[in-house]
Amino acid sequence: MSDEAAPGHVRVRLDLSYDGSEFSGWAKQAGGRRTVQGEIEDALRTVTRSKETYELTVAGRTDAGVHARGQVAHVDLPREVWAEHHQKLLKRLAGRLPRDVRVWALREAPSGFNARFSAVWRRYAYRVTDNPGGVDPLLRNHVLWHDWPLDVDAMNEAARRLLGEHDFAAYCKKREGATTIRTLQELSLVKNEDGIITATVRADAFCHNMVRSLIGALLFVGDGHRPPDWPGKVLAAGVRDSAVHVVRPHGLTLEEVGYPADELLAARNKEARNKRSLPSAGCC
Numbered sequence: 001m002s003d004e005a006a007p008g009h010v011r012v013r014l015d016l017s018y019d020g021s022e023f024s025g026w027a028k029q030a031g032g033r034r035t036v037q038g039e040i041e042d043a044l045r046t047v048t049r050s051k052e053t054y055e056l057t058v059a060g061r062t063d064a065g066v067h068a069r070g071q072v073a074h075v076d077l078p079r080e081v082w083a084e085h086h087q088k089l090l091k092r093l094a095g096r097l098p099r100d101v102r103v104w105a106l107r108e109a110p111s112g113f114n115a116r117f118s119a120v121w122r123r124y125a126y127r128v129t130d131n132p133g134g135v136d137p138l139l140r141n142h143v144l145w146h147d148w149p150l151d152v153d154a155m156n157e158a159a160r161r162l163l164g165e166h167d168f169a170a171y172c173k174k175r176e177g178a179t180t181i182r183t184l185q186e187l188s189l190v191k192n193e194d195g196i197i198t199a200t201v202r203a204d205a206f207c208h209n210m211v212r213s214l215i216g217a218l219l220f221v222g223d224g225h226r227p228p229d230w231p232g233k234v235l236a237a238g239v240r241d242s243a244v245h246v247v248r249p250h251g252l253t254l255e256e257v258g259y260p261a262d263e264l265l266a267a268r269n270k271e272a273r274n275k276r277s278l279p280s281a282g283c284c
Helices: 036-047 079-096 152-160 210-222 230-237 262-273
Strands: 009-018 056-058 067-078 101-108 121-129 164-167 181-191 196-203 252-258
Touching: 009 036, 009 079, 036 056, 036 067, 036 079, 036 101, 067 079, 079 101, 121 210, 152 181, 152 196, 152 210, 152 230, 181 210, 196 210, 210 230
Parallel strands: 067 252
Antiparallel strands: 009 067, 009 101, 056 067, 121 196, 121 252, 164 181, 181 196
């Protein structure tokens, strides 16, 4: 995966959002399942009248049912295609794409930009309510209902113990050859006047199911089934705990992706590709 477009091509950054309710995730899949990547690539091919499908690279691959408000992707287009279509491409995509996915901005990316490897953080929000009556029907596809009262202060106490660089193997679905070491930069919860609790989760990157597993552990603390130190003990143990539930995807939204200044892109790309390990604790 190159950090520069091939000769004769232009790298284009796309800022986009989607309601994940009816998608089988971001990434294209066999069997004709509907995906965000598939919809956008099909629309790009149609509006540029191209025979070729131009493949998108995304900042964060979201699972089935997960939403995005601030997703970022890039695509490498032949220079002549970009020159011919770029002024009207945004409006044409708006007319071609289904209503549950929108591209908000299209622009030529700076040198060295890679939507995935250039990112320095991703920020998600998970929304849940403990309202005894359930979820507002207008929000049912974006807010989880938890049918036990939740102590937000206890959840925040537990969350603080998880911050920093750790091996999050206990909260991730293991993938062969992939590291589970991540730096959790923010994990905090606020209950709004409407009774919705919003958890903000920001890290340099996330491994599979990490956010939804962390929220599952915090909910167990919030409803009194576990003490505030329990999620930290699970983290330290380094193995999956059957009591940590991966919460349902519809409460999760990718809100924003952060990138460094243009002159730091190349260094960030190299850093992001390095497989990380935690410092040795020493022998004594």
